[in-house]
Amino acid sequence: MTTTWHVHDDLLAAYVAGRLDAIVGASVEQHVARCAECRASTTPLVDPRLLARGWDGIRDAVESPALPLPVRLARRCGLPEPTAVLLAAATSLRTAWVVGAFLALSFAALAVVLAGGELLAPFLLVAPLVPVIGVAAAYGHQQDPLETLVVTAPYGRTRLILVRTVAVLASVLPFTVLLGLFLPGPAWLAAAWLGPAVALLPTLLALSSFVGPRVAVAVVALGWSAVVLFSLRGLPATWPVEATQQLVYLALAAMSLVVLAARSSRDRRIGAVL
Amino acid sequence: MNAVDLTAVTKTYGRTRALDAVDLSFDRGVTGLLGPNGAGKTTLLRIVATSIAADRGDVRLLGRDPHGSHAELTEIRRELGYLPQELGYPGDMTAFGFVEYVAVLKEWNDRGRRHREVRRVLELVGLGDLATKRVSKLSGGQRRRVALAQALLGDPRILVLDEPTTGLDPTQRADLRRTLSALGGRCAVLLSTHQTEDVAALCERVVVLAGGTVRFDGTVTDLVATAAGRVWLCDDEPGTDALVSWRTGTGRHHVVGGTPPPGAVPTDPTLEDAYLLMLGADAHAVRAPA
Ligand SMILES: Nc1ncnc2c1ncn2[C@@H]1O[C@H](COP(=O)(O)OP(=O)(O)OP(=O)(O)O)[C@@H](O)[C@H]1O
Ligand SMILES: [Mg+2]
Ligand SMILES: [Zn+2]
Numbered sequence: 001m002t003t004t005w006h007v008h009d010d011l012l013a014a015y016v017a018g019r020l021d022a023i024v025g026a027s028v029e030q031h032v033a034r035c036a037e038c039r040a041s042t043t044p045l046v047d048p049r050l051l052a053r054g055w056d057g058i059r060d061a062v063e064s065p066a067l068p069l070p071v072r073l074a075r076r077c078g079l080p081e082p083t084a085v086l087l088a089a090a091t092s093l094r095t096a097w098v099v100g101a102f103l104a105l106s107f108a109a110l111a112v113v114l115a116g117g118e119l120l121a122p123f124l125l126v127a128p129l130v131p132v133i134g135v136a137a138a139y140g141h142q143q144d145p146l147e148t149l150v151v152t153a154p155y156g157r158t159r160l161i162l163v164r165t166v167a168v169l170a171s172v173l174p175f176t177v178l179l180g181l182f183l184p185g186p187a188w189l190a191a192a193w194l195g196p197a198v199a200l201l202p203t204l205l206a207l208s209s210f211v212g213p214r215v216a217v218a219v220v221a222l223g224w225s226a227v228v229l230f231s232l233r234g235l236p237a238t239w240p241v242e243a244t245q246q247l248v249y250l251a252l253a254a255m256s257l258v259v260l261a262a263r264s265s266r267d268r269r270i271g272a273v274l
Numbered sequence: 275m276n277a278v279d280l281t282a283v284t285k286t287y288g289r290t291r292a293l294d295a296v297d298l299s300f301d302r303g304v305t306g307l308l309g310p311n312g313a314g315k316t317t318l319l320r321i322v323a324t325s326i327a328a329d330r331g332d333v334r335l336l337g338r339d340p341h342g343s344h345a346e347l348t349e350i351r352r353e354l355g356y357l358p359q360e361l362g363y364p365g366d367m368t369a370f371g372f373v374e375y376v377a378v379l380k381e382w383n384d385r386g387r388r389h390r391e392v393r394r395v396l397e398l399v400g401l402g403d404l405a406t407k408r409v410s411k412l413s414g415g416q417r418r419r420v421a422l423a424q425a426l427l428g429d430p431r432i433l434v435l436d437e438p439t440t441g442l443d444p445t446q447r448a449d450l451r452r453t454l455s456a457l458g459g460r461c462a463v464l465l466s467t468h469q470t471e472d473v474a475a476l477c478e479r480v481v482v483l484a485g486g487t488v489r490f491d492g493t494v495t496d497l498v499a500t501a502a503g504r505v506w507l508c509d510d511e512p513g514t515d516a517l518v519s520w521r522t523g524t525g526r527h528h529v530v531g532g533t534p535p536p537g538a539v540p541t542d543p544t545l546e547d548a549y550l551l552m553l554g555a556d557a558h559a560v561r562a563p564a
Contacts, residue, residue: 147359153379154351
């Protein structure tokens with residue numbers, strides 16, 4: 001610092017020993033924190049190992065931002081620390097969580113209102129789309145403020161999107177699975193909706209590589225809605241998730257993966273497909 | 275092998291030809307890129323930063339091809355620092371958090387080493403004391419320095435800086451010059467600017483770009499020399515054939531190009547004079563006559 005004033009030796013000793021009142025103590029502390037010279041003169045007064053550990057610890061605690069609760073939980077479950085930093089910073093993820101939670105909650109509310117009524121169709125309409133919308137949100141804005149840096153970093157945009165995708169799925173799927181368990185009707189239904197959900201995801205990713213995530217999510221949502229609405233015209237409510245249809249979804253998923261692979265090997269654009 | 279080798283690089287946006295068959299090579303040292311708005315500076319820097327691909331031509335970075343395999347591209351990006359011309363900041367991030375985020379993207383996986391590196395670059399741009407402040411609460415110039423800090427992470431071998439001095443106060447500009455010239459000894463620094471003083475103070479080499487083509491490529495002294503005998507000071511309003519002229523603070527007219535007005539005294543050209551003359555008719559885009 002540019003000040004020529006420094007903490008007097010006696011004052012410093014009193015500070016280190018904790019003998020100063022709050023006001024003088026605080027001003028000494030503020031100066032010492034900014035003045036390398038005075039910090040150096042406290043060194044002989046304090047156990048050096050303690051001092052080194054203390055400063056590093058304090059700086060770390062003050063400077064590195066706290067992780068949000070869901071990320072801290074994931075950390076407990078073994079999420080690597082660098083990935084946690086990336087997820088904590090993704091504002092788009094927060095949107096995904098909010099969207100996912102909102103859809104799940106509104107669906108639960110609907111279930112209460114309609115208890116016993118015709119519940120299957122709305123569930124089948126919404127449940128497979130929840131992860132799709134979550135993943136689309138995980139792309140982040142086209143004008144993501146950090147986009148330029150994400151693209152040119154060795155970590156890679158594709159990998160970041162996939163990490164976010166997994167994070168969204170991990171946080172959104174339990175909701176929907178839980179809701180499925182409370183559905184009236186045959187027990188296999190609770191798992192059957194995962195078929196279209198799993199097929200729609202690669203479809204979304206493949207479409208996104210052509211038209212971007214926003215248009216892609218709209219197309220996928222419309223397409224799936226059409227399937228469910230079609231089933232309402234006299235077909236059994238379970239029709240969209242019956243075995244034959246599941247095979248079609250499987251084929252769709254396989255096709256999308258082939259498209260993705262082909263595009264990532266041919267595209268001259270830097271930064272891979274997504 | 276040069277750090278950066280561009281051969282006949284062309285880039286078009288729709289009908290705009292942003293770069294037209296540009297041949298350039300850079301190695302260690304600081305190179306300044308000058309050119310009017312729309313000259314293609316950002317386009318060139320984005321290609322070197324692997325942010326966009328060239329349409330045609332050959333790009334070699336550290337001897338590798340960025341359009342080659344993914345592994346090759348990643349190898350290049352590990353040695354690259356990039357400050358984009360414009361950068362948004364997520365509002366709720368602190369300066370430290372922002373730089374740390376980029377550090378993770380640059381594969382600083384060990385928490386302790388990463389934190390030390392983030393602190394180092396923040397100190398380097400003079401923001402050590404503001405590390406915990408939210409980026410949204412920093413001034414424009416301070417924010418620019420946060421963005422610069424992330425480019426310096428890990429001592430990159432190619433440092434691409436798009437208008438790094440914009441918005442910095444004179445002290446900070448001087449500090450930045452010191453930092454960059456120190457870096458220039460170890461890596462290839464490529465920077466664009468509209469400030470000829472930055473180039474004069476900092477760059478061994480200057481490249482003038484206009485309309486997507488290279489108009490000049492050489493040392494600062496050589497560029498200044500091209501203007502010898504074409505700059506005057508005079509008391510009266512100059513004729514219309516001067517390229518540009520303006521009334522200086524002393525009341526005399528600084529005249530660049532054209533025929534010398536009556537009573538004109540030749541004066542030593544500055545880098546800006548030479549730059550304006552180099553651009554010729556394009557010069558009015560840079561400095562409108564006062
Ligand atoms: N994303 C884009 N889409 C369409 N045209 C673009 C795009 N980026 C640049 N251009 C065009 O390419 C040309 C070169 O632009 P560039 O940004 O490289 O100029 P510049 O030298 O960096 O200018 P400035 O000094 O204003 O930053 C301009 O004519 C611009 O209109
Ligand atoms: Mg530019
Ligand atoms: Zn002191």
